[in-house]
Amino acid sequence: MRFAVIQFPGSNCDYDVVYVLKNVLGVPTDLVWHKFFKGDVYDAVILPGGFSYGDYLRSGAIASHSPAMEEVKKIAEDGRPVLGICNGFQILIEAGLLPGALMPNDCLKFVCKWVTLKCETSGTAFTCMIPEGRLLHIPIAHREGRYFNTREELEKMRENRQIVFRYVDEKGEVNSKANPNGSVENIASVCNVKGNVVGLMPHPERASEKVLSPYKDCDGILLFKSMVRFLKS
Amino acid sequence: MGRTKAIPVKVNLSKKEIRVIRRLMGREPTLEEWGMFDIMWSEHCSYKSSRPILKKLPTSSPRVVVGPGYDSGIVDVGDGYVVAFKVESHNHPSAIEPYNGAATGIGGIVRDVLAIGARPILLIDPLRFGRLESSRTKWLFRYVVKGIGDYGNCIGVPTVAGEVEFDESFETNCLVNVACYGVAKKDKIFLARFDNPGDILILIGGSTGRDGIHGVTFASKTIGEKSEEDRPAVQIGDPFTKKLLIETVLEILETGYVHGIKDLGGGGLTCATSEMAAKGGTGVEIELDKVHVREEGMTPYELLLSESQERMLLAVDPKGVDEVKKILEKYEIPYSIIGRVTDTGLLVAKFNGKVVASIPPKYLAETPVVRRKAKKPSYLRKVLKVKKPREPKNLSETVYRLLEAPNIACKEWVYRQYDHEVGVRTVLKPGEADAAVLRILETGRGIAVKADCNSRHSYLDPFNGSAGALAEAVRNVVCVGGEPLAYTDCCNFGNPENPEVFWQFKRGVEGLAYMSRALGVPCVGGNVSFYNEDENTRVAVKPSIVVVMLGLVENLEWVTTMAFKGYGEPIVLVGKTYPELGGSEYYHEIHGLTGGKPPKADGKKEKATVKTVMEAIRNGFVTSAHDCSKGGLAIALALMAIKGKMGVKVDLSKVPSSKPIRMDELLFSESYARIVLTAPNLDSAKKILKIAGKNGAPANIIGETVDDDRFTLMMGLKKTVECSVSLMEKVWRETIPKAMGEEAE
Numbered sequence: 001m002r003f004a005v006i007q008f009p010g011s012n013c014d015y016d017v018v019y020v021l022k023n024v025l026g027v028p029t030d031l032v033w034h035k036f037f038k039g040d041v042y043d044a045v046i047l048p049g050g051f052s053y054g055d056y057l058r059s060g061a062i063a064s065h066s067p068a069m070e071e072v073k074k075i076a077e078d079g080r081p082v083l084g085i086c087n088g089f090q091i092l093i094e095a096g097l098l099p100g101a102l103m104p105n106d107c108l109k110f111v112c113k114w115v116t117l118k119c120e121t122s123g124t125a126f127t128c129m130i131p132e133g134r135l136l137h138i139p140i141a142h143r144e145g146r147y148f149n150t151r152e153e154l155e156k157m158r159e160n161r162q163i164v165f166r167y168v169d170e171k172g173e174v175n176s177k178a179n180p181n182g183s184v185e186n187i188a189s190v191c192n193v194k195g196n197v198v199g200l201m202p203h204p205e206r207a208s209e210k211v212l213s214p215y216k217d218c219d220g221i222l223l224f225k226s227m228v229r230f231l232k233s
Numbered sequence: 234m235g236r237t238k239a240i241p242v243k244v245n246l247s248k249k250e251i252r253v254i255r256r257l258m259g260r261e262p263t264l265e266e267w268g269m270f271d272i273m274w275s276e277h278c279s280y281k282s283s284r285p286i287l288k289k290l291p292t293s294s295p296r297v298v299v300g301p302g303y304d305s306g307i308v309d310v311g312d313g314y315v316v317a318f319k320v321e322s323h324n325h326p327s328a329i330e331p332y333n334g335a336a337t338g339i340g341g342i343v344r345d346v347l348a349i350g351a352r353p354i355l356l357i358d359p360l361r362f363g364r365l366e367s368s369r370t371k372w373l374f375r376y377v378v379k380g381i382g383d384y385g386n387c388i389g390v391p392t393v394a395g396e397v398e399f400d401e402s403f404e405t406n407c408l409v410n411v412a413c414y415g416v417a418k419k420d421k422i423f424l425a426r427f428d429n430p431g432d433i434l435i436l437i438g439g440s441t442g443r444d445g446i447h448g449v450t451f452a453s454k455t456i457g458e459k460s461e462e463d464r465p466a467v468q469i470g471d472p473f474t475k476k477l478l479i480e481t482v483l484e485i486l487e488t489g490y491v492h493g494i495k496d497l498g499g500g501g502l503t504c505a506t507s508e509m510a511a512k513g514g515t516g517v518e519i520e521l522d523k524v525h526v527r528e529e530g531m532t533p534y535e536l537l538l539s540e541s542q543e544r545m546l547l548a549v550d551p552k553g554v555d556e557v558k559k560i561l562e563k564y565e566i567p568y569s570i571i572g573r574v575t576d577t578g579l580l581v582a583k584f585n586g587k588v589v590a591s592i593p594p595k596y597l598a599e600t601p602v603v604r605r606k607a608k609k610p611s612y613l614r615k616v617l618k619v620k621k622p623r624e625p626k627n628l629s630e631t632v633y634r635l636l637e638a639p640n641i642a643c644k645e646w647v648y649r650q651y652d653h654e655v656g657v658r659t660v661l662k663p664g665e666a667d668a669a670v671l672r673i674l675e676t677g678r679g680i681a682v683k684a685d686c687n688s689r690h691s692y693l694d695p696f697n698g699s700a701g702a703l704a705e706a707v708r709n710v711v712c713v714g715g716e717p718l719a720y721t722d723c724c725n726f727g728n729p730e731n732p733e734v735f736w737q738f739k740r741g742v743e744g745l746a747y748m749s750r751a752l753g754v755p756c757v758g759g760n761v762s763f764y765n766e767d768e769n770t771r772v773a774v775k776p777s778i779v780v781v782m783l784g785l786v787e788n789l790e791w792v793t794t795m796a797f798k799g800y801g802e803p804i805v806l807v808g809k810t811y812p813e814l815g816g817s818e819y820y821h822e823i824h825g826l827t828g829g830k831p832p833k834a835d836g837k838k839e840k841a842t843v844k845t846v847m848e849a850i851r852n853g854f855v856t857s858a859h860d861c862s863k864g865g866l867a868i869a870l871a872l873m874a875i876k877g878k879m880g881v882k883v884d885l886s887k888v889p890s891s892k893p894i895r896m897d898e899l900l901f902s903e904s905y906a907r908i909v910l911t912a913p914n915l916d917s918a919k920k921i922l923k924i925a926g927k928n929g930a931p932a933n934i935i936g937e938t939v940d941d942d943r944f945t946l947m948m949g950l951k952k953t954v955e956c957s958v959s960l961m962e963k964v965w966r967e968t969i970p971k972a973m974g975e976e977a978e
Binding site for chain 1: 382383386387388389471472476477563564565648649650653655656657659660662665672674975
């Protein structure tokens with residue numbers, strides 16, 4: 001089993017994801033410069049957060065045209081797991097691998113804080129170990145994370161179980177107070193129809209060790225553990 | 234005057250300095266050379282006024298690897314690793330163009346840390362603005378914070394701590410200080426020196442343009458109406474290029490072919506080449522026409538002085554040039570090979586083959602000292618002797634009013650905009666404790682970091698104010714479970730040519746030196762920013778020496794926050810309270826008073842307090858810790874209650890204090906050397922008292938946490954203060970968002 005974390009110019013959570021995969025989870029992981037990325041040797045790929053190409057034009061827009069993304073598309077079609085975190089989520093949307101759009105936060109500012117998420121489906125490569133309804137503490141840090149899609153599309157996504165996480169309060173309620181950026185239906189994460197491609201705004205790699213969590217839990221690691229289990233089964 | 238020629242370009246040099254330059258050179262300098270002297274002999278680059286004073290600071294300890302004089306101070310944190318850190322001011326550019334001024338401040342400080350071969354891991358930004366009600370303050374505050382956030386967030390270096398003070402003296406001249414810390418292997422440190430003649434000079438990163446020309450001479454002037462015209466002297470930041478530059482430089486340094494490296498900041502190419510050659514005792518030859526530029530027709534004068542951002546200069550072993558080029562090409566970082574290190578002892582700059590400047594580098598780097606006059610300011614007589622105001626009838630109301638005071642109010646509005654998590658190192662985050670704690674991934678230990686300054690105390694007494702700032706920074710790292718190792722300081726003052734300002738500076742540094750010795754914590758670097766003064770009103774900023782602290786947390790299990798943890802836990806106060814309300818938030822907010830007797834800093838008392846708390850934490854006797862600072866004991870307790878979402882019951886008659894003392898003095902005096910602790914049980918609390926007794930620190934159990942919303946401070950049987958914790962939290966949270974036209978969370 002071998003994992004790749006793709007490094008675009010301006011990625012800045014690349015080392016963090018590699019650290020968690022290698023040092024916390026203990027799985028073989030390569031940090032690969034986007035120009036050198038070849039998909040066929042990897043079982044799964046992660047697009048890390050950051051500001052690829054300085055977020056010039058639009059977040060993720062330029063990186064989505066990198067030749068590396070053609071490779072990522074092949075992996076996705078193959079059914080192998082693909083995870084996009086924060087800027088990686090933006091890139092997956094820009095590349096057409098995930099539905100919807102990510103717009104500037106409704107407060108128009110960058111927001112960095114710990115939020116509570118509710119798992120809406122265990123049917124993805126990154127949530128197969130997370131029971132539906134389980135609450136997770138994971139931090140967000142972004143300026144353009146307001147998920148949007150049309151009512152018709154959202155209807156389809158619900159039918160296909162494509163909504164993966166929602167922002168909720170401590171009791172698990174979906175409400176506007178728990179919504180940090182104005183996302184439609186408090187959506188924090190979505191997947192493709194097959195469930196092997198997942199994008200999310202929160203940073204699971206920052207919540208994968210107890211020492212980093214103000215709640216003294218390590219919920220983020222569940223996503224990476226799920227990925228490993230998904231590949232094993 | 235017949236033999237002295239007119240200088241062909243505008244310079245900011247004194248007549249005496251011009252004479253010295255002519256004598257040193259033994260000929261009439263060229264236009265380019267005048268420009269180079271002008272920039273290198275500016276206050277900002279040369280520290281010509283401050284150097285003799287700064288020499289008073291102790292700078293060594295077994296932990297110090299590199300002290301002042303290089304790009305960053307370097308401190309041994311054990312296990313073969315060092316932490317490099319540095320603070321810088323970006324006051325003048327931020328006062329004119331807050332967004333880019335603040336952003337490029339980050340850019341510069343990150344390069345300073347990168348230049349010693351360290352990966353930047355955190356940023357701290359101490360900020361000072363005018364009154365929060367003023368629209369100018371709101372504009373500056375909003376865009377400075379945005380500038381720091383946009384830049385720091387993009388380069389992936391978390392901003393984990395800082396402080397914000399509002400005071401009318403910063404109305405025109407806001408203070409924007411930025412500090413960066415980095416980690417490196419002890420045996421892989423790089424210094425800004427040219428030691429090997431024959432090394433090839435590669436200029437990498439951003440292209441050179443006309444932006445920022447004479448930024449440093451601009452920073453060595455006061456701010457007036459005309460400063461708006463100086464806007465082109467403010468650089469424009471490019472965090473995307475900076476992020477690539479960080480990765481590129483670290484990869485290049487890994488090759489082992491780099492012998493010297495320096496960032497290009499104030500003074501541009503002139504400063505970098507002259508300082509590196511002067512330190513190495515070598516020479517250097519550069520070809521200015523080889524520099525990659527972003528504008529056409531740049532003159533050699535402009536190329537020598539441009540302060541365009543995101544540039545670094547490397548001295549590379551000729552054998553390694555190809556390998557270095559390969560890495561630059563991988564990251565698509567622009568570069569140019571601009572010259573070489575020589576053994577001529579001369580800095581030679583050529584343009585299209587013609588020599589435009591030829592100066593021994595040390596003439597530029599070793600500026601003659603300017604001895605300034607110091608005179609005790611006349612305002613002190615008036616302000617130190619103000620009459621004590623009458624005590625308010627309703628002290629509960631006073632507690633609420635202090636909690637909503639801008640200097641005490643919650644700063645979440647600021648730190649929500651900063652990515653404080655990137656890097657997976659942040660153990661204690663902004664707002665959780667007295668200092669931030671980050672783990673060092675490579676060693677498993679932690680560092681505690683914090684910046685402190687109290688400009689109102691310093692205004693009344695710069696000696697005790699600065700000593701107090703250092704003591705506070707030490708207390709803060711101790712409260713989170715750390716041990717202070719070293720600090721760097723950022724001195725912000727008015728015009729040093731004014732003897733009263735220079736006196737403030739001198740006394741401030743002397744106070745710092747005193748406390749530094751008393752606590753055994755050395756200074757490893759710093760920055761001096763003068764001329765923070767309004768040209769029209771002649772109002773200078775309150776003297777502000779910001780202390781930026783590095784502490785080591787040997788064991789992450791010792792990490793302690795300020796929130797009360799459990800009901801019924803005994804509250805212990807370490808340290809004695811004195812009637813010291815001068816410069817307090819209480820005087821300012823409640824009585825509109827500037828003056829009175831400010832707290833006295835006492836090294837012995839500080840040492841007793843921090844030793845006690847360090848020992849208590851390490852023995853597991855402490856569940857929460859918070860030092861008493863702005864707002865005194867009452868506010869320290871209030872913040873611990875707010876964070877822990879629980880009440881307290883305290884008997885003020887148990888507070889160790891000098892006698893006689895008034896109730897308002899007991900509650901709001903900002904006496905130093907005090908820390909509030911909670912213990913898990915009475916037994917542990919008594920053990921803390923024992924440790925305090927051994928160390929000679931006055932201490933007592935003053936009350937306990939309670940299972941309700943009530944914040945009750947009694948004097949014997951009489952209720953002195955009774956507040957609701959949830960209401961306290963509400964007013965404390967609302968101030969800043971409300972002022973900025975937003976709702977509190």
